Amino acid sequence: MASSILKDRRLSFKQGLYSQVIAGMVARTLTAPLDVVKINMQVATFQSSNAGMFGTYTNILRDEGTVLALWKGNFSSCLKIIPHTYIQISTFQHFKQKMADDMGKLNTEKAMKAGAMAGLAATIFTYPLDTIKTRLVCYPFEKSRSPHRGVFSGLYDIVKLEGVRKLYSGLLPTLVGKQI
Template sequence: MASVKKDNRLTASQSFLCTGFSGFLSKSVTSPLEVVRIKSQVGTFHCKRGFCQSFLLIYQNEGLRGFWKGNLASCLRLFPYTAVHLATYKKIVHLHMDELGFISQWRAILAGGLAGIAAALATYPLEVVETRLIAQNCRQPTYIGVIHTLSKIYRSEGLLALYRGFSLTVLGAFPFSIGCYAVYRNLDKIWQEPPFRFTPLQNFINGCLAAGVSQTLSYPFETVKRKMQAQSARLPHCGGVDVHFNGVMDCFIQVVKNKGVLSLWSGLTANMIKIVPCFGLLYTCIELCKQVCLYRNGYIISPLSYQLAPGVDQSLGPSELQELKRYLRNRNFDSGESSF
């Protein structure tokens, strides 16, 4: 059994901003690896000579700016994605909790998968925009900026083009959830101790391991989805096997027929390398932001440590704590005034 943990010392807006800002920073820092990964999945000429040569070719053809193409769309997608994901996850988990507030690990992971599908549906057009911006050459752009890309795709290809390949997100959610479940089911065997004794470093390694296994299992769906997103008569052929298909099954068949089954995992190296710094920055930044918020709320004595403030009831929520402080200040003021 796994309990759903939440720090009630943070407000909902603080939790949301901590997660959003941390995601923004981690995505921006690891954007070059994301660009290489997506170019490999789409099949541009930059990635035909291997992982290391891809960076050199992108730099030679597009400069440093080429490594941050589509990053704005990716970052803008974070905030609505996080909001929808959290709201949906809480509702699904609440339905499956027992009377003690616990939920099984399998159901928690399944709830995360369903919440991810709902969040992806709400933000999928921005993912299509990210793919189009990365697939093009930024020195000879077809699209200029997020808004221009959205409007151009909508005007020239219709609304459905902004959701092209979404079915693969749904299909990929199942192997992703299975991968997460398989890892978390065997953590006690890996570490030879129960989960409640895991250190922060062990939990970080667990997250990286779960992400690596689950993303590897769902990666073929991700590759085909990116190819479907990139297909456009207005997007120049970039040197891959193809960017234009007659549907999802045709895409699978053409990719396997022309480049073999392993081509469905194109860009996996960049994706695996990205996991550790991305997760590391994400968790580190979330913890730092959380410390700042806890300090502002009055629970800890410094934003640089987790040392608890003396005399503060840590079980109180932020609004309750502020109300208590106002009451004590008013009481001290009144007693001082009468004494005077």
Template sequence: MSLKGDSLKDEGSRLQVTAAGATAGLIARFVIAPLDVVKIRLQLQTHSLSDPLSHHNLHGGPIYKGTLPTLRHILRSEGLTGLWKGNVPAELLYVCYGAAQFTAYRGTTALLRAAAPAAGWDEPLPQAVESFIAGAAAGAGATVVTYPLDLLRTRFAAQGNDRVYTSLRLAITQIARDEGPRGFFRGLGPGLAQIIPYMGVFFAVYETLRPHLANLDLPLSSGGAVAGTLASVTAKTGTFPLDLVRKRIQVQGPTRGRYVHKNIPEYRGAVGAVGTILRNEGVRGLYRGLTVSLMKAAPASAVTMWTYEHALMFYSRLGERREERL
């Protein structure tokens, strides 16, 4: 069984797709964790990019400038484990998100294809349109289901040596006590506004490019990995400001002044956050961390799609062998 030449949404059983998506999320997250921490730290930083690099701002927090200096600063002040802060909720997030995303993508595609004849459409939806709708629906559904884990990942990655939360269990307890259930969904609005076009564009570009790159033979890569990389970079650039706003809102609340950046402003909603950032930091403020985000997007998408394809083939072969024994 080969994925080459066929769409990923046509392969494997529902259980195999779910398992492959979860496996892809697990591995991809561990690989890109350090870049994810760097991205979050840069997104939460509010000082001007023209400020000289120093170790502390007026509020006692670090000032980062660029991906490599930020990596070095975290290694020097927090050690190697600092680059994997928030990895436990992030691993849970990526596993659950990957499983939900690919399952919802496949299910939405099946619904669209079944609805076409019932709606009187003589021709199926164009590949790009079908993939955009299915990808957007899958991204939205997976985001809502896994959002509390995303918020926890951001808060753990944002804390320095002065730990706000000492464990995942205590973090959940503290947020529930001090902020209520709504505290776990801070920033969900801009999160959905970002993920719907992001995943729509991602899958539309991926499914369009993948057949043309299916026979591409590169070391440690595949057509799916290359298509996933190009799709992710395209989608990420267009929706990045909403991702930054989501991160800023996720660290609002009673612990706002206790993270590694202690001068994060108080925002009132997504629109208010955009206005404050534009007023205080300019347009460039909405793209803080874009470079490392794109650096992260390429390996994350390549690893995710490559792992998904090979995991799906593995689970499918495993299922075939099990059927043969029966």
């Protein structure tokens, strides 16, 4: 009985990673319709932007003809969770070790710095998947009417037609926003 008290019951790195990835994908999938509505409200014309959240939701269903339109870009977002989570956890652990004192402890300021740098690294690496997600949300659900057939073809098209730099459009304001 006493030996079970001393047993380390914390998750391994791999278990923690899997748990965070699965939780992130579930949360992302459940909230995807809100993200689609938000993006549509952000890019809408003046006339359609006055519809409000529920009006925009109704307009998407009417215009797209399928409830699946509320999950446009979700595959890209879920795909992004895997490398983003891995990079964020690994980078945080790296910085935590580098910034720790002789006792292996971090003060609050250093922990926040390590977390911020980890978040920035993960965001920079995975930003192209955010770009394609936004593009997929903005175009019709019907593949024959959309310039992008999916995540991978969309990334390829952007690089081929607009250049690699276009995958990172809006990165700087995103990074600044993460630091505020």
